[in-house]
Amino acid sequence: MKKAPLFLFLAALLPGAVSAHEAGDFIFRAGTATARPTEGSDNVLGLGSFDVSNNTQLGLTLSYLITDNIGVELLAATPFQHKVGLNALGTIAEVRHLPPTLMAQYYFGDKRDALRPYLGIGVNYTTFFDEKFNDTGSNAGLSNLSMKDSWGIAGQAGLDYLVNENWLINMSVWWMNIETDVDFDVAGGEHQSISTRLDPWVFMFSAGYRF
DSSP: OTHHHHHHHHHHHSTTSSOOOOTTOEEEEEEEEEEEOOOEESOOTTSOOOEEOOEEEEEEEEEEESSSSEEEEEEEESOEEEEEEETTTEEEEEEEEEOOEEEEEEEOSOTTOSEEEEEEEEEEEEEEEEEEEOHHHHHTTEEEEEEOOEEEEEEEEEEEEESSSSEEEEEEEEEEOOEEEEEEEETTSOOEEEEEEOOOEEEEEEEEEEO
16 A cells, blocks of 8 residues: 555656646746857958857746647847957957747647647847947957847747646757847948858757646
8 A cells, every 4th residue: 555655656757647738828937048159250350250159048938828739939038148259369349139039839749748849930039239349359449349130030949848737847949040230440440340140059958837
């Protein structure tokens, strides 16, 4: 008889032991989000392309299940901060951005499955702020840095695993099309506008709550 409670506990952890995502559910997830730009740009003052660092922030998502298999999701995060460099000079600037992204999603399997992989496609809006040259950039005669906000498509793949009726763990990855113009002035030279592509991969590991 003492084995019965242990059996029931183990059964509760098996896929199908709990009701998984279904129409009408909201799912809130929070965890680490790491943005890794795959940058490229026009030649900058004959010194090559911009180099943009990775950054990790708090990532947040809120999903709503329209049906058992179709959902929508909004991605948000605390502001990402990237260092911008040029090969010949090193790091010359820092910039912050926010990339809110709205996705339409398809969840595979059915509501009896605790393991639910999904794919999504949607649109990303990225706004840049706090763009500034550091001492290295300023000493090189660069000033008045600004970056144009961006609209682009986004793709997503993810995996939820329900550990009980309400709590889950999640792994997900996004690709975002982010293209911008980097504008700045050069002492004794012409104003510069450099076409730049960031197109980051964003990797998120999170815990979630379904309600």
